Amino acid sequence: MKNPNAAPPRWVRRLLAWFHPAETLEEVEGDLEELYSFWYNRDGETRATLYYLRSVLSVLPPFVRRRPERSESRPPFPFATDMLRNYLKIAFRNLLKQPVFSLINITGLSLGLATVLFILLFVQDEVSFDRFQERGDRLYRLVYHYTSADRPDGRSSLSGYPQGPAFTREVPEVEAFCRMHGWEMLVRKGTEGIYQRVMYVDSTFFRLFSFGLLAGDPATALRDPGSVVLTDETARKYFGTVDVVGKTLSIDAGGRFEPNRITAVVKAPPMNSSLRFDALRPFVAALPPDRKAWGEDQWFNFFTNTFLLLRPDADPARAEQNMERVFRKYGGKQYADLRKQEQDYRIQYRLQPFLQMHLQAGYGMNNGLATGSNALYSYILGGIAGLILLIACINFINLTLARSLRRGKEIGVRKVTGSTRGQLVMQFLGESLILTGLAFLPALLLVVSLLPVFSDLANKSLEIGFLLAPQTIGLFLGLLLLVGLLAGSYPALVLSGFSPIQTLYGRFRFNGGNWLGKSLVVLQFAIAVFLLIGTVVLHGQFHFIRTADVGYETANRVRVYIPWGREQKGELLQAALRGRPGIRIATRKQGGYYGDAFLVNGRPTRQVAVERMDDQYLRFLNVPVVQGRELSYANPADTVSNILVNQTFVRMYLDAKKPAVGQVVQKEGENGRRETFTIAGVVRDYQVGSLRSELEPMLLWLGKPHQMNQLYVKLDPAYTPAALRRIETTYKALIPFQPFSYEFTEDDRMEAYADDARWKSLISAAAAIAILISALGLFGLVSLSVEQRTKEIGIRKVLGAGLPEIVGQLSGNFLKLVLLAIGIGMPVGWYVGRRWLDGFVYRIEFGWWIFAFVGLLTVGIALLTVSVQAVRAALTNPARTLRSD
Amino acid sequence: MRRTYLGEFEEIVLLMVAILDGDAYGVTISQEIEQHVGRVVAFGTVHNTLIRLEEKGFVRSELGGATAERGGRRKRLFRVTALGSRALVDIQEVRSRLWQMVPPGALNVSGL
Numbered sequence: 001m002k003n004p005n006a007a008p009p010r011w012v013r014r015l016l017a018w019f020h021p022a023e024t025l026e027e028v029e030g031d032l033e034e035l036y037s038f039w040y041n042r043d044g045e046t047r048a049t050l051y052y053l054r055s056v057l058s059v060l061p062p063f064v065r066r067r068p069e070r071s072e073s074r075p076p077f078p079f080a081t082d083m084l085r086n087y088l089k090i091a092f093r094n095l096l097k098q099p100v101f102s103l104i105n106i107t108g109l110s111l112g113l114a115t116v117l118f119i120l121l122f123v124q125d126e127v128s129f130d131r132f133q134e135r136g137d138r139l140y141r142l143v144y145h146y147t148s149a150d151r152p153d154g155r156s157s158l159s160g161y162p163q164g165p166a167f168t169r170e171v172p173e174v175e176a177f178c179r180m181h182g183w184e185m186l187v188r189k190g191t192e193g194i195y196q197r198v199m200y201v202d203s204t205f206f207r208l209f210s211f212g213l214l215a216g217d218p219a220t221a222l223r224d225p226g227s228v229v230l231t232d233e234t235a236r237k238y239f240g241t242v243d244v245v246g247k248t249l250s251i252d253a254g255g256r257f258e259p260n261r262i263t264a265v266v267k268a269p270p271m272n273s274s275l276r277f278d279a280l281r282p283f284v285a286a287l288p289p290d291r292k293a294w295g296e297d298q299w300f301n302f303f304t305n306t307f308l309l310l311r312p313d314a315d316p317a318r319a320e321q322n323m324e325r326v327f328r329k330y331g332g333k334q335y336a337d338l339r340k341q342e343q344d345y346r347i348q349y350r351l352q353p354f355l356q357m358h359l360q361a362g363y364g365m366n367n368g369l370a371t372g373s374n375a376l377y378s379y380i381l382g383g384i385a386g387l388i389l390l391i392a393c394i395n396f397i398n399l400t401l402a403r404s405l406r407r408g409k410e411i412g413v414r415k416v417t418g419s420t421r422g423q424l425v426m427q428f429l430g431e432s433l434i435l436t437g438l439a440f441l442p443a444l445l446l447v448v449s450l451l452p453v454f455s456d457l458a459n460k461s462l463e464i465g466f467l468l469a470p471q472t473i474g475l476f477l478g479l480l481l482l483v484g485l486l487a488g489s490y491p492a493l494v495l496s497g498f499s500p501i502q503t504l505y506g507r508f509r510f511n512g513g514n515w516l517g518k519s520l521v522v523l524q525f526a527i528a529v530f531l532l533i534g535t536v537v538l539h540g541q542f543h544f545i546r547t548a549d550v551g552y553e554t555a556n557r558v559r560v561y562i563p564w565g566r567e568q569k570g571e572l573l574q575a576a577l578r579g580r581p582g583i584r585i586a587t588r589k590q591g592g593y594y595g596d597a598f599l600v601n602g603r604p605t606r607q608v609a610v611e612r613m614d615d616q617y618l619r620f621l622n623v624p625v626v627q628g629r630e631l632s633y634a635n636p637a638d639t640v641s642n643i644l645v646n647q648t649f650v651r652m653y654l655d656a657k658k659p660a661v662g663q664v665v666q667k668e669g670e671n672g673r674r675e676t677f678t679i680a681g682v683v684r685d686y687q688v689g690s691l692r693s694e695l696e697p698m699l700l701w702l703g704k705p706h707q708m709n710q711l712y713v714k715l716d717p718a719y720t721p722a723a724l725r726r727i728e729t730t731y732k733a734l735i736p737f738q739p740f741s742y743e744f745t746e747d748d749r750m751e752a753y754a755d756d757a758r759w760k761s762l763i764s765a766a767a768a769i770a771i772l773i774s775a776l777g778l779f780g781l782v783s784l785s786v787e788q789r790t791k792e793i794g795i796r797k798v799l800g801a802g803l804p805e806i807v808g809q810l811s812g813n814f815l816k817l818v819l820l821a822i823g824i825g826m827p828v829g830w831y832v833g834r835r836w837l838d839g840f841v842y843r844i845e846f847g848w849w850i851f852a853f854v855g856l857l858t859v860g861i862a863l864l865t866v867s868v869q870a871v872r873a874a875l876t877n878p879a880r881t882l883r884s885d
Numbered sequence: 886m887r888r889t890y891l892g893e894f895e896e897i898v899l900l901m902v903a904i905l906d907g908d909a910y911g912v913t914i915s916q917e918i919e920q921h922v923g924r925v926v927a928f929g930t931v932h933n934t935l936i937r938l939e940e941k942g943f944v945r946s947e948l949g950g951a952t953a954e955r956g957g958r959r960k961r962l963f964r965v966t967a968l969g970s971r972a973l974v975d976i977q978e979v980r981s982r983l984w985q986m987v988p989p990g991a992l993n994v995s996g997l
Contacts, residue, residue, distance in 0.1 A: 027948070028932065030958030031911035035928065038916070058929025065933035068940060 006040040008033070008052045019060045023067045028059055083423075090410070091431045095438075101399050102435070104780045108773040109439035109483065112385075112392030114446040115769065116479065118454050119385040121447075121462050123378045129272045129358035134210040135309060138175075139354035140316065142167075142306040143363050149344035157352070157363040158302035161295050164202070166330055171322040173314035178202045178209075180305045181286050182277060182368025186252035186563060186738065189238050193252065193563075193737040196234060196278040199368055200286035208309045209275065215245045216264020222282045228260040229280040231268035251279075255565030257737070271461050274358055274370045299331030300338060305367045308351065316351045323349045371459075381458075384766045387527045389483065391770055394520040395777035396432065396487035401517055402784040404495050408503035415500040424496035432488025436480050457758050457765075490516075518817055521781065524774040525821030525858065526828070531767035532854045533829025534836075538760040540844045541837060545753055548842060551686030552621035554746040556720065560711040560727060561591070561741065567706045569735045574614075574711060576730050582716045582723030587620045588708040589613035593688055598699070599666040599674070600653040608649065609688060609696045612703030618644075618683060620712055628661035628681030631702045639702045642680040649697035650682055665699065690752040691842040712745070771858070775865045782814060782866050786873040794878035806874035811866040818862040822855050829854070891943075891972055897922060898934045899973060902944055903965045910949075910960040911935070935963060943969030 013029070020028055032055055039048035057063070095102040130136060142163055147153045164177035182199035206218035213221070214232055221229050228249055235244045242265050250257035260281070269276050287294050295301045310319060327349060328335075339345055352363060358372055365372040414424060448464060455462045466472060562570035570588055577586040595607035615632045618625065626647065631638040643665065650660045660682050667675045685695050715723045724742065731740050750757070786793070793806055801809075830846065837843045891899070901917050902909040915931050918924060938944045949960040965973070 024932070024936075024961070026958050027911065027961040030955040030960060031932075032928065033955045033958070034912045035915065038912070055928035058927035059932055060929075063929050063933075065936045067936050 006037045006045070006048070008036045009049060012049075012053055012056050015060070016056045021061075021064065021066050032056065032059075087427050087430055088434075090427075091434050094407070094431070095435070098403065100783070101403060101780050104776045105396050105399055105435055106439045106442070108392035108395045108776055109436060109487070110442040110446065111769050111773055112389035113436075113439055113443035113479070113483065114450075115385045115388045115766070117443060117447045117467075118450075119378075119381045120475065120479075121451075121454075121466060122381055122458050122460065124466060125272055125460055125462055126359060126373055126375075126378050129373075130274050130355055132210065132270060132273070133354065135208065136355045137353075138310045138312065138314075139208060140308045140310060140351035141354055141357055141363075142308055142349060143352045144347045144349050146347040147344065148346070155363050156302065157305060158366060159304060159306040160298055160301040161304070162297055162299055162330065163327075163349070164306040164308070166326050167308065167323050170326045170329075171319055173310050173316075173319035173322065174308050175311045175314075176204045176207050176309040178204045178207075178307045178309075179283050180205075180275075180307065180367055181283065181303065184368075186257075187234075187238070187279070188250040188252075188257050188737055191737065193257075193739060195739065197276060197368055198251065198279045198281055199275070199277040200281050200283045202283045205280065208307055211269060211275075212267045214242055214265040214267060218264070221264035222280060224261070224263070225282050225285045226259075226261055227263040227282060229264045229266055230262055231266055231278055233268040234278040235262075235265050249279075251281075252563070252565070271463070274354075274365070274372075276370050277368065297330070299327070299334050305369065307354065310351075316353075320349065320351055323351075381762070384531070384763075387531070388766060388769055388773065391524045391527055391773045391777070393483065393487040394524050395773060395780070396435070397490050398517045398520055398777055399780045399784070400428075400432075400488075400491035401494060402781055404491065404498075405788065407495065408498055411495060411498045412500035412503035415498075416504070421496045425492045428492035428495055429485065429488045432492070433480065433484035436484040436487065440476070440480060457761050459754075459758060517781075521778065521814075521817045522821045522824065524777060525818050525862070526825035528767065528770040528774045529822050529825025529854060529858055530829040530832070531763065531770045532857065533826060533833055533850065535760075535764045535767040536850050536854055537829075537833035537837065537844075537846070538756070538763055540850065541840065542753070542756060542760050544842075544844045545691055545756075546750070548687075548691060550691075550749070551684060552623050554744070554749055556715045556717045557620065557745040558713050558715065558724070558727075558742045559745055559748060560713065560731065562588075562709045562711055563735070563738055564709070566735050566738070567709050570709060570711055571705045573730060573734050576734065577713065577727060580723075580726060582719035582726065583713055584716055585616055585620045585712075585714040587614055587616035587712045588703070589617050589710055589712065590703060590708050591710050596667070596699075599668065600663075601655060603653075605653055605697070609698045611688075611698060611700045612707045613700060614703060614708065617712070618700075620714055621686065623686050624684050625681040626684050627659070628679070631680060631700075633702065638680065639704070641675075641677050642702075643677045644681045644683050644700040645679055646683050646695075646698040646700075647685045648695045649699060652697050654679075687842075692840050694841050771861060775861050778814060778818075778862060779865045779869065782810065782869045785813075786810060786869050790873065790876070790881040793873050793876070794881035797874075797878040798882070803871070803874045807867055807870040810870035810873060811863065814866050815859070815862060818859060822858055826851055826854070891976065894926075894930070895934055895938060895943075896973075896976060898931065899938060899943055899965065899969055902935075902938075902963045903970070903973065907962065907964060909963045912960075914963075938969070939963075942966060943972055 016029060016032070017025065032052060035055065036048055036052045039051045043051070133139060141157060142159045143155060143157045144159070145153070145155050159179075161179075164179050168174045168177045178201055180199055180201045182197060184195040185198045186193035187196045187198075188194075201222065203220075203222040205222060206213065216229065221227065228251065230238075230244060230249070232242045235242045238244075238249065239247065244262050244265060247262050248259040249262055251260050266280070268278075308319075310316065335347075352360065357363075357365075358370075359375045359378075361372060361374040361376075363372075411424060444467070447467065451462060451464055560573075562573070574586045574588055577583050590612040593609045593611060596610045597607055598605045615630065615638075618630060625644070628644075631642055631644060633639065635642070645654075645660070645665070654660050654663050661679055663679050665677045665679065667677070683698075683700065687695060688698070689696060713723070713727060727742065728740050731738070789810075793810075796806060796809075830851075833850075834846060837846065897918065898914060901914045905913050905917065911928065911932060914935070915926070915928055918926060918931070935944065935946075939946055943966060944963045945966050946961050946963045949962045951957050951959050
């Protein structure tokens with residue numbers, strides 16, 4: 001019935017093609033052509049053309065109705081629910097199908113995420129310090145920079161009595177000042193004394209700082225010298241209530257307790273405040289009762305912190321210039337006197353923004369301010385966390401790529417059935433987000449359970465509450481997205497680019513040797529090696545510090561603190577303990593060390609460490625006198641004009657031609673009189689400071705009873721607990737109301753390295769996590785490689801290869817990568833470790849053993865990881881692997 | 886229940902789709918209407934009606950496979966949906982009820 005030559009006029013067809021809606025063009029063209037040939041056969045060409053033209057016109061706009069767009073005419077929306085359900089189903093199937101890899105990925109990511117969360121908590125705490133101060137942007141701390149000829153240039157945050165008042169009076173930019181002076185004091189509760197942090201502050205305190213008062217008047221609370229302001233915590237501790245205004249509290253005043261009237265209750269400072277206190281007292285109460293001794297005009301008597309409140313919009317630089325002018329006006333004469341003695345001495349007052357105080361190291365945090373930090377810590381910790389997270393992401397990338405061969409068919413089928421590349425990218429990114437989400441839960445659990453340990457390591461009191469704050473949830477989502485994209489984007493791009501023809505043909509392989517995967521493994525292990533080197537260096541140096549010969553003995557020795565004003569009681573205690581069972585030596589000396597300058601042969605010395613001790617102390621330390629004799633209370637001249645010096649002092653200052661014993665050391669006294677001391681003996685050098693610094697010249701005096709407030713006791717190791725109990729009961733009997741505590745002198749010594757100890761633990765943990773995640777990743781890669789090569793291994797076995805050949809074959813490639821990583825990681829580790837060790841004068845040598853140890857350890861771990869899989873593959877019976885072909 | 890209004894021509898086209906049972910597309914429907922109803926309608930009218938019926942949900946359509954005829958262009962084949970068949974049955978019922986209410990002899994069909 002059809003005439004193949006019958007075709008409607010071309011121009012009418014064009015008309016149709018041009019104007020008919022595109023959605024229905026194909027079917028209408030087809031229908032009309034079919035009708036045309038029908039008409040052609042029935043009615044002839046002319047009529048057919050006529051009918052055709054009429055029909056075409058009837059389906060042209062405006063007569064034609066448009067077919068509404070249907071979804072099948074374009075790619076489906078990627079988030080269409082049924083597709084989404086399919087993606088989820090496939091994602092979870094894949095997770096469950098290969099549980100080992102999912103576990104490796106999730107474990108790695110959780111560890112990485114947990115590390116990052118910890119560091120986020122840390123950094124958040126650091127940067128939030130003091131931010132709650134409402135006038136924080138106008139608050140400054142008065143500091144000064146000094147230069148002098150024989151000391152390195154320095155900075156200090158201390159100031160004296162007159163600076164604050166003078167600057168506030170005469171510098172127009174300054175609105176108010178508050179001086180601050182704080183320490184721990186005994187506060188009596190019933191029959192016991194408890195140490196509390198007491199801060200002596202000017203009555204302007206509440207004008208400068210934002211601490212909410214719960215009761216009392218901020219303007220008058222600190223006016224009367226006998227008043228005290230308690231925090232709500234302290235009030236509850238002592239009275240069980242915060243309703244305490246008007247009550248009295250007994251505070252130690254150097255040997256006796258004095259009553260103070262409570263005038264106000266203030267909210268306890270938060271943990272991220274640099275100002276931390278349990279009680280506030282008026283500044284004047286800390287000064288001697290004799291007003292002349294206050295040093296009201298002493299510009300060079302540095303002991304307090306002075307905070308200044310600038311006027312709004314004041315320029316700190318101008319204020320500094322004006323301060324210089326005021327300083328010259330009032331302190332100029334004293335400055336000139338000082339510079340007569342020391343010509344190159346210069347000081348310059350500066351303003352340190354209060355909000356930068358916590359993170360700006362170098363000025364010191366004295367007078368009861370919370371220990372400062374350093375922005376560097378945040379950077380280092382953040383860097384470490386970033387590296388660990390990177391290692392975990394690399395695991396994800398490598399494992400996903402290695403596994404992608406298994407999913408080639410899925411990708412091929414998806415593409416053939418119309419999936420676009422964008423959809424596949426979204427699918428794989430979604431999968432990596434799901435996995436990151438799954439890793440987040442264990443990470444949070446880890447953070448919650450390990451927070452106390454980390455707080456301890458970071459020397460902070462971090463609170464879990466921050467993890468639940470709304471801004472943190474946003475942070476979490478951001479982190480989740482970041483990690484999901486970081487880990488998922490590269491695999492998503494690669495996987496979505498697979499050609500369906502290749503994958504469905506069934507001979508699809510990765511070609512090009514997967515150089516990216518390999519370099520990522522190298523990067524992973526390089527990071528791990530770097531951290532391991534750091535760990536070994538820290539442990540090595542720490543072991544060195546612990547076992548170093550510091551010239552004195554610390555075993556079985558304790559220090560007992562005798563409180564301020566009770567030095568005479570300390571003497572009684574020493575006498576009561578002497579010769580008792582379990583106690584070998586009881587001796588006393590001053591607390592801490594201080595520096596002083598002397599004149600030897602008319603030349604001034606640098607700062608010399610000065611020690612005041614009794615005649616038993618050297619015996620207690622087991623430090624011998626190498627020349628001359630010891631000092632003794634039996635010889636009256638020893639307490640007045642005879643001294644001991646150490647070998648370094650002899651080397652640095654004494655006349656080498658004459659014997660040391662008998663030479664004299666002079667001290668510039670007040671009112672210009674020179675006191676003269678004769679050297680009676682030379683003690684062997686011992687290290688009083690940290691091993692970061694050189695041995696210092698030292699001068700030892702016999703102390704007077706009131707100068708010595710530390711009691712040192714050498715215990716008989718066989719009776720240590722009994723001896724400690726005896727010290728405590730004797731102490732309690734002699735010194736009532738005092739809390740008893742003691743420290744082993746070994747711990748005292750290690751206290752100087754507390755920061756290093758913390759870093760040691762932190763870096764060790766980081767290195768352990770890094771190597772663990774890297775090894776996990778390697779394990780996954782090897783097992784995939786083994787899986788792909790089962791047939792090859794089978795054939796090799798059939799042809800006679802033994803276990804060692806096959807294991808060597810499988811392990812060799814990966815070991816090469818690890819060796820390359822060691823080559824990269826070691827120089828970096830060496831450089832950083834060297835820089836840290838340079839901070840110590842006494843240090844371990846950076847020997848080959850460090851590299852050998854780290855290298856062997858890394859190779860060992862890698863080998864163990866690889867060979868577990870390799871051996872298993874090599875032992876498989878080839879009949880099983882080959883029978884399916 | 887709100888009924889979707891079905892126009893007279895729509896009803897005819899819908900019935901044709903039902904009659905053709907899987908083989909309904911522009912050409913067959915036009916031809917059947919011409920043959921069985923005796924009405925010559927423009928192709929555009931059939932085309933528009935089919936689209937409207939599909940929008941109302943009485944028919945569904947899909948593109949059939951390509952054939953060697955008509956230059957390899959695909960046909961859009963129509964089928965009656967459940968809603969469409971119910972609409973037809975409803976109309977049929979209403980009509981027959983109404984027919985039964987017509988008194989005998991009121992209609993003089995034969996013209997006697």
